[in-house]
Amino acid sequence: MRIWTQTLIPPVITTCLYFLIFGNLIGPRIGPMQGHTYIDFIVPGLVLMSVITGSYTNVASSFFSSKFQRFIEEIMVSPVPSSVILIGYLTGGVCRGVMVGIVVLLVATLFATVDIVHPFTTALVILLASVVFSLGGMLNGMFAKKFDDVSIIPNFVLTPLIYLGGVFYSVQLLPEFWRLASLANPILYVINIARYGFLGSSDVGIGVSFTVILVAAAILFTLCLVLLERGYGIRD
């Protein structure tokens, strides 16, 4: 929060641009999607896109900075268990993800009709997405050896997966092969639960989607904990 101009403002500007260009200018030409106006259709995806990016970059950059400036050693020499260190970074990422999500949601109300059909599901998916992508960011931070490594994954992996995960379209519109291929994209499940929470409709089953997210969270948490315990990237 101390650097809110770097953490909260950029997603707001980006989302405003998306709403203006895709929602107001291009959206009316596309027409309704799954029974909703295009601008209403893209709201869940844009909120989750900000949550994913915010939580991921928060942990990746925080952890890498602590390695780079060596102040991770402050915690390493203390009796703080690895699980607490992990939960600490995770909490930071989740807080930023959730805060960015709320701010973008508020911005969305200026452009679109935001009637959340399933508020609990929406809140839960925002929270779970923050957890999963914070853990992803933690892995990135642990493996990163230089500053470039912190931005490679978000730029070359995360962003394409987000765009191909159905933020701006329904995967039902894709040819059969690409629709099936999209099912391998974990972000598709996150965005579709969000769409179910906001609009009440989804391309994939909610149960399957939650299972995918929870399994991903469990695997990533275990992996991060094991690597942290072994001191991967932080202990010689």
Place this chain on the structure above:
Amino acid sequence: MIQSGTSNQALSVSNLKKTYSNGRIALKGVSFSVEEGDFYALLGRNGAGKSTTIGITCSLVTKSSGKVYIFGVDIDQDFGRAKSNIGLVPQEINFNQFETPWNIVINHAGYYGVPRSKALLQAEKYLTTLNLWDYRNNTARRLSGGMKRKLMIARALMHEPRLLILDEPTAGIDFETRLSMWEFLQDLNQKGVTIILTTHYLQEAEKLCRNVGIIELGELILDIDMKSLFKQLNQETYVLDLVQPIDSQVLPKELNDSVRLVDPTTVEVDITRNSSINAVFETLSKHNIHAISIQTKSNRLETLFMELLRREAIEMQVNQSE
């Protein structure tokens, strides 16, 4: 060789080995112990293995093999408990430079489970003692080099560790600050804190420490008390500044080669363990040579240190040729 640590030993290291992932062998089986309450110097050249030993003790480096006990607690069994007894002042600045000194020390106390009310008192105590109180709300990166080092000492003391490890704490700081740090550390040691110090300023080790370990090429080549170490010193050279200029002809013949004229007003005198400095002065006085000041040519520990390393190098050459 030390087989296990006891609770009256602050640190016990047994057959410690470390090979880094790049294949560099940093420690080849180091064993030593530091008694509780001691002020111990761990000396050695750059890359000798001092920081690796400290790193393993504090969980910054993973050991290849060997045992480390901190106050009798095996780090392999309960590293958390062992670490709670250690305060580390590392060689490199390792706090968040964008934080304030106040937050740095308070957060550190939190990592060790110190209650906030106590942490606030501790922070005030140590920041005041180390003359950092007025800078407590400044950004840490704006502090001078000496202040940063003092901040690391304050931070390391926040949880009142029984063992304080200082890895070159006075590197690159001015003499006045160094003197004040020495005083502070001596006071701390007198209050019962065990201190392990690595330094390249051998004068610092000589002044502060009671016992010394010397590491060379990953091996402990000496582990001895300071007094016994100085008994190994066979000869010391003193530099005398003379009242009046003299000619080399007037140097007393009875002192043989032990007296040399450096320049008309400076004389060097070698004093062996078996001879008396008083006798030398007496002889010089008889020849109307009077000194206005006297100083040792080099630090005693430096002389010994260099001698030990020279002996070690010869020994290695002999072993290799065999």
